[in-house]
Amino acid sequence: MPGEIVEKLKAGTVPPAVVTLIARGAFPLPLEDKVEALLHLLNDSNEETRTMAGGTLEQIPESSVLSILTTPGTDISVMYFYADVAERMGKQQYLEAIVQNPTTPDEYIAFLATRLPPNLLDVIATNQVRLIRHPQIMDSIEMNPQVGRDILRRVKEVREEFFLKKMAAERAPTPAGPAALVKYGDRGVTVAPGAVKGEALARVLPAEIIATLEPHEQAEGLSPERISTYQKLLKMTVPERIQAALKGSKEERTALIKDPNRIVIEAVLASPKLSEPEVETYSTMRNLSEDVIRRIASNRDWIKNHKIVLNLVNNPKTPIAISLAFLNRLHEREVHKLSRDKNVPDVIRKAAGRLMLTRRDRG
Numbered sequence: 001m002p003g004e005i006v007e008k009l010k011a012g013t014v015p016p017a018v019v020t021l022i023a024r025g026a027f028p029l030p031l032e033d034k035v036e037a038l039l040h041l042l043n044d045s046n047e048e049t050r051t052m053a054g055g056t057l058e059q060i061p062e063s064s065v066l067s068i069l070t071t072p073g074t075d076i077s078v079m080y081f082y083a084d085v086a087e088r089m090g091k092q093q094y095l096e097a098i099v100q101n102p103t104t105p106d107e108y109i110a111f112l113a114t115r116l117p118p119n120l121l122d123v124i125a126t127n128q129v130r131l132i133r134h135p136q137i138m139d140s141i142e143m144n145p146q147v148g149r150d151i152l153r154r155v156k157e158v159r160e161e162f163f164l165k166k167m168a169a170e171r172a173p174t175p176a177g178p179a180a181l182v183k184y185g186d187r188g189v190t191v192a193p194g195a196v197k198g199e200a201l202a203r204v205l206p207a208e209i210i211a212t213l214e215p216h217e218q219a220e221g222l223s224p225e226r227i228s229t230y231q232k233l234l235k236m237t238v239p240e241r242i243q244a245a246l247k248g249s250k251e252e253r254t255a256l257i258k259d260p261n262r263i264v265i266e267a268v269l270a271s272p273k274l275s276e277p278e279v280e281t282y283s284t285m286r287n288l289s290e291d292v293i294r295r296i297a298s299n300r301d302w303i304k305n306h307k308i309v310l311n312l313v314n315n316p317k318t319p320i321a322i323s324l325a326f327l328n329r330l331h332e333r334e335v336h337k338l339s340r341d342k343n344v345p346d347v348i349r350k351a352a353g354r355l356m357l358t359r360r361d362r363g
Contacts, residue, residue: 005018005027005029005033005037006029006033006036006037006040009022009037009040009041010040019041019044019049020049020052022034022037022038022041022053023038023041023044023049023052023053023056024052024056025038025056025059031060031064031067031068032068032071032074032075032078032300035057035060035065035068035078036075036077036078038053038056038057039053039057039077039078039081041053042054042057062091062093065082065094066093066094066097068082069082069094069097069098069101070097070100070101071101071298071300072101072102072103072298072299072300072301072302073103073299073300073301074101074103074300076104076105076108079098079101079104079108082094082098083095083098083112092117092119092120095112095116095120096120096123098112099112099116099120099123099124100123102269102270102295103299103301106130106133106134106136106137107134107136109124109130109134109137110134110136110137110139110140111140112124112140113137113140113141113144114140114143114144115144116144116146117146118146118147118148118151121141121144121146121147121148121151122151124137124141125141125151125154125155128158128162128242128263129242129246129263129266129267129270130270131155131158132158132162132242132243132246132267133246133267133270133271133272135159135163138155138158138159141155142155161239162239162242162243196221196222196223196224196227197218197219197220197221197222198221201221201222201227204227204231205222205227205230205231206234209230209234211287212258212287213287214285214286214287215286225251226251226255229249229251229252229255230255232252233252233255233256238261238263238264241256241259241261241264241267242263242264242267244256245259245264245265245267245268245271246267246270246271246272246273247271247273248273250273250275250278253268253271253273253274253278254278254281256268257269257282257285257288257292258285258287258288258289262291265289265291265292269292269295276302276305276308279296279302279305279308280305280307280308280311282296283296283307283308283311283312283315284311284314284315285315285317286315286316286317287317288315288317290317290319293312293315293317293318293319293322294319294322296308296312297312297318297322297326303326306329309326309329309330310330310334312326313326313327313330313338313344313348314338314341314343314344316343316344316345320345320347320348323344323345323348324347324348324351327348327351327352327355328355330352332356332359335352335355335356335359336352336356338352339352339353339356
């Protein structure tokens with residue numbers, strides 16, 4: 001696989017002839033891997049290789065560079081290189097792409113925020129989830145001599161809403177109350193062990209929450225622990241739910257991925273605690289918003305996971321264009337099953353059937 005070749009190049013185990021081909025841009029590699037490999041060769045011990053690699057990098061079109069920089073999961077070394085190019089050659093669009101990439105490390109955003117112009121500081125300040133997750137970014141914005149009053153005002157508002165109020169609330173005395181009771185509204189309802197479903201579920205959770213549950217959850221019911229999680233979240237303000245999405249438990253993230261507030265959902269996807277198995281679960285959800293599906297499908301690291309790709313193709317909520325793009329990555333047995341699945345859109349089922357015939361003809 002191409003990615004393996006890049007790793008071998010970094011390990012110094014690639015034959016010299018292949019190294020030369022890579023330096024010339026003549027070796028077939030995906031664009032992201034090609035750039036990463038060329039950056040590595042800029043430090044090669046052979047001067048001719050370094051020169052060729054530099055020349056090949058200069059020939060990469062600007063549109064391709066922007067495509068790389070906006071792709072989630074882009075290697076940080078690529079971002080460092082093109083941020084330097086941007087500052088030396090005035091290509092501000094590269095910096096904007098780096099700032100907008102959701103997987104750019106927060107620490108690097110904090111570094112850039114001390115030196116970027118006002119229009120890019122505005123982009124950073126607009127991403128409240130990132131500011132909440134890494135407050136040092138706000139410190140960097142305030143240190144920037146180019147920062148304007150409007151951006152400073154917005155940073156101040158985030159501090160007050162998400163940090164100062166939280167600190168004040170934590171200092172306030174907490175009223176005592178029965179901890180063993182799961183409550184909905186003003187009614188206390190004791191939840192017995194085992195799954196809660198039907199009318200019993202409606203007594204402890206509001207209809208708008210039940211509507212977001214997956215079909216199998218509605219049929220099989222929820223455990224008392226899951227109900228407790230929902231009840232805790234129902235009592236939270238939006239800032240508190242954002243903090244729970246970023247720093248809370250797996251169960252809280254699973255509930256909040258369907259939150260009606262877009263910033264809360266963004267916080268779930270940006271959480272440093274979010275694991276790949278959790279994303280696998282999200283990719284199966286029939287009640288997930290299309291925006292979340294698109295975010296999962298556009299993340300380079302997540303779609304390396306074959307199970308996530310398969311789940312997305314089988315999920316009727318996945319946009320057809322995304323499912324069609326992933327179809328060729330499925331194994332023969334998976335394509336065959338998909339061609340008979342009446343739960344997916346008709347166009348996907350027919351495309352799977354055509355793909356089966358094409359693969360048979362190839363032999």
